[in-house]
Amino acid sequence: MPTTTAMRTLDEHRAASLALAAPLPTVVVGLPDALGHVLAQDVRTDEPLPRWDNSAMDGYAVRADDVRDASDATPVTLRVVADLPAGSSGRPVVEPGTAARIMTGAPVPPGADAVVPVEDTDAGTTTVEVRASKAVGQHVRRAGEDAVPGDLVVAAGTLLGPAHVAAVASVGVAQVAVHRRPRVAVISTGDELVTPGTTLAHGQIPDSNSWLLAAAVREAGGEAMRLGPVGDDPDALRDLLHGLDGGVDAIVTSGGVSVGAFDVVKAALLDEPDVVFVPVAVQPGKPQGLGRLPGGTPVFALPGNPVSSFVSFELFVRPALLRMRGLTDVERPTTTAVVDDGWRTPPGRAQVMPVRFVAPAASGAGARTPTHPHVVRATAGGSGSHLVARLALAEGLAIVPPDTQVAAGDLVTVLRVAP
Amino acid sequence: MPTTTAMRTLDEHRAASLALAAPLPTVVVGLPDALGHVLAQDVRTDEPLPRWDNSAMDGYAVRADDVRDASDATPVTLRVVADLPAGSSGRPVVEPGTAARIMTGAPVPPGADAVVPVEDTDAGTTTVEVRASKAVGQHVRRAGEDAVPGDLVVAAGTLLGPAHVAAVASVGVAQVAVHRRPRVAVISTGDELVTPGTTLAHGQIPDSNSWLLAAAVREAGGEAMRLGPVGDDPDALRDLLHGLDGGVDAIVTSGGVSVGAFDVVKAALLDEPDVVFVPVAVQPGKPQGLGRLPGGTPVFALPGNPVSSFVSFELFVRPALLRMRGLTDVERPTTTAVVDDGWRTPPGRAQVMPVRFVAPAASGAGARTPTHPHVVRATAGGSGSHLVARLALAEGLAIVPPDTQVAAGDLVTVLRVAP
Incomplete structure (x- = not known):
């Protein structure tokens, strides 16, 4: 039977989620x-x-000694003994009195020890007039530098x-x-769910969570295997989960973790010794299941409300997937933002509010901190809204600590979830 | 013959590049x-x-009138006539004196007009004791709300x-x-280039630009077709380009656009009326080719130095690809940053310096603006470095206007190129 534990804080459940993940082979x-x-x-x-001394300019490879006295007034004429494009495998020797035409990146030929840029010459092809002196090594990129x-x-x-x-x-x-990238099975649960595009009977709604979570897995760099929606049959779900155990790197479910009479995920995982169902002091996302199946596969059992699923994935699943990929920095970037609308917060729980960025209000409390971005709630109905269509407007998640009020003009920490 | 034009500004060439792109079908x-x-x-x-009136809570669908006087002291007992899980297609009628057990999201049955949460009941299954009154519509989500x-x-x-x-x-x-996503052909040019993993002859180096640009195309949401490296044969390159014309959405080349004696891209496109080779007042990235092939395919001919290719792709190609994808916001996010190291800038040209973010210096000029991020050059050798290995450290591109000095402590605008 799953262990029942006391309410966890947001940070405690994040740590427990991350502890299930290790870099993949x-x-x-x-x-x-x-x-x-x-x-x-x-x-x-x-x-x-570089692999060999090569020219830093288009010009002529020369012996610096030959052009020591060259100037506009006293040009030095050299015989051109080779053309050296980049990629040239020829190694003509530049003897005293000669030069090789050379392109940027081409190996400096034996004998030469400087390059005269074409601008300091008459650009000749059989003989070349050099009009400036060059020091040994000038315009030469040295091997190994x-x-x-x-x-x-x-x-x-x-x-x-x-x-x-x-x-x-x-x-x-x-x-x-x-x-290796994590392979993640995504399962939405609920007898009411049907595949989008199917004609709906009364009481049915299209499954959106499996699409949400599969896309979120892909965006986090994983490979998503979308299974379901599956119905409210604990035995069938248990068989499905055990069939996946050991064959995937993680399993993410949505729905069936609450206190209702038909909580299929909870029922299917009832006898797993390494899975806990635990209330987390966060809104949305309070009911969470988390642990390992017997074969070692981490399972993240998220609540079924789409906003809860979205928030739970961001907070608990995404960091674990990034760790599996081998990343050490598994956090979204955060920013401090000014709240333009204000909202109610729940007692005793952290709140995660989907927000979008807006232009600062022209006046009033919202304008007090011009260097901070401004946000308003993305979901008009608040974080408890079931309207995934409004959730799609979210560009960030405001993280409000427990028992903190949020009034217009207040500063909040926002996880940036959109590019 | 390609039109020869006067030096363009960075912004002019960006606009010309973007003008080649339109949203794809x-x-x-x-x-x-x-x-x-x-x-x-x-x-x-x-x-x-919602599609139909549904329950906002796990509980019992009731007639509000039946529970008008219910309280802890005077509970009301109703007969439970149905179980309504989410997805239930049953439509039992809730007659006076009865209730239906209902789950969150399940359709509210005919006759019922309120939901009593399970917490306000004895959770009975044949009869239920209701201990609180509910108004009409309470805990019901209305269809269409x-x-x-x-x-x-x-x-x-x-x-x-x-x-x-x-x-x-x-x-x-x-x-x-x-x-549709843009299909982009990527071609690196140069007789000196060989496929990585191949044994190098003297004068040869591994091709890295085609890998750089193909990956950058993918990161910009395009499909990359990596061709090459191809050698310095203008006729062969011209045939390749004409073969691609009309079959891809864009062609990006690197190398062969300068003033050297072996500039294969310039030579291959010599007779194209709609392609220009133009100096752009930017460092790196001065020599640029841009235009359309006869079949209408945009071609971006970038310089071959890897840092120049990288910067040119960011400035000129990426915005065009994003526009092809149908985006209207085609710019990278920018931030204002404090320079911690300072560097030399070229006269008369904008400078684009690959930078990385660092923790602010503990003291000195760099510490003056704690709200701005701090940057230093990513490429130790400066923006002209050919060392792509150091370029890989770049998290942003500092854009320095022409004839502007950059000293430690100065503010610069940085395009963020890494997540």
Whole structure:
């Protein structure tokens, strides 16, 4: 029988949720699949960077000694012995009195020790007139000046963005070790739920939670397996859950966790020793189930009200999925915002209010802090609203500590949930 | 022959780039594929929301008149005639003297006009003792109180996040009209480039730009087709470009746009009447090619230095791709930041400096504005560095107007390029 525990705080239940997650095993992926994964092993360079002395300019590779006295008034003429585009594998030797035409990035040929930019010459192709002196090493990028073999290129734990993928490519590495993405089964429950697009009988409504949660899993970098909606049959649900146990990295359910007579998730998990159903001191999202199935798979049993599901996913599931991906920073960015409308808060519970950002009011209390963004409730009916259509307007979640009033002009902490 | 134009400002070239883009045609996708697309047509509800009067609580549907005098001292006993879970299609009539056990969300049965929460009863199953009076309509959500048929649910132009997908599902809509994602061909050029993982001959380096740009296209919501690297053969490149023309939504090239002797992209597009090669007053990223191929496909010819490619993509290509996706807000979020290190700026050109955010310095000029984030250069070698490995540290791009000095403690505008 699930342990019954005393009411938990929001932070306690967040910690318990996160404690179920660990970075997933490493897989090796090629560059085309690396974007968005978290690197599991440092990528280092095997070679010096640059790999060889190369030209920093389009111009002529010369011996500095040959052009020591060159100037506009006393140009020096050199014989052009080679053309060296980038990628040239030729290694002509630049003897005294000669030069090689060279492009930016091309290897500086043996004998040469400086580059004269084309602007300081007559741009000749058989002979070239050099009109400025250059010091040894001028306009030459030295082999190894940026990195030596063994230097770190991208550190383990990095979320790979475009520039990281390019950095890996630039040192000639074609495959990287990354953490596997979590595979997450999403199950909405309730006899009243039918697939969207189906004709509704009286009492039926379209399932939206499984779509909400599957999309939220994808947005958190997981792979979502949407199952259901499933009906209010505890035995069937228990079989489904046990069938998934060990084959997925997490299971997220919605609905059936409350105190009603038909609480299917609670009933299905009644005998699990490692699952608790616990009230959390937060509104919305008070009834929560959390734990592990016998095969070790974490299960997050969220309440079924869509706003509660949305908020619960953000607070409890998303950080766990990010940790599974190998990230250490699993929190949404937060901002301090001015409330423009004010609202009622529940006694004894933290409140999580979906909000949207608005232009500051032209006058009044809302205008007092011009450097803070301003917010109003996204769900006109408040955080208890069942209207997922209004929830879609939410750009953030205001986190209000227990027993705190929220009046127009007050400052609140907002988790940013939209880009 | 490409038109040669005078130097453009950064803003002029951004406007010219964006002018090449228009929202792509509409396609119809199912809910599983809707996430991340931009809605092309408003989604409205065909039905009232809620669809029928339903219970806001777990409890008993009653006739308010029956419990008018109920209290703890004078409870009223009613006969329980039905169990109504959510999803129940039964419509038992609640006659005087009776009640129906009802779950949150279940339709309120005919005859009943109020709900008594279970907490105000003895929770009986054959008869129930009601210990509080309820007004007509109490704890009942009225049909249509949230929305009436025709009301807007998600507006055209919305980038569909999880809550939007759920909102669409909640009104029984299984397919939506969205803008197609742009298909973008990415081509890096240069005889010196080889595929990462290949053994390098002298003078060769691994291609990183095609990986950088393909990943950046994907991150911008496009589908990337990575071609190349291709060599410095203008005829072959021209054939490749013409073969792509009309079959993709955009082409992005890197390299071969400068004033060197082997500028393959410039040479391949020499005869295109609608392509210009133009110097832009920005560092890095001065040499740019831009225009349309004969079949109408926009082509963005970016410089080949990786930092220049990265910056050019951010400034010129990304906004155009977002517009193709149907977005109207195509700009990165910006923030004002305090510079902690200071750096040299070029005369007469805007500068775009990759930066990363740091904790404010404990003392000195950097500490003067505690509400602003602090930044330092991400690329130790400055914005001209060819070291893509350091570029990977960039979290933002500082935009410095022409002829502006940047000293430690100065404020700069930063485009946030990392989440």
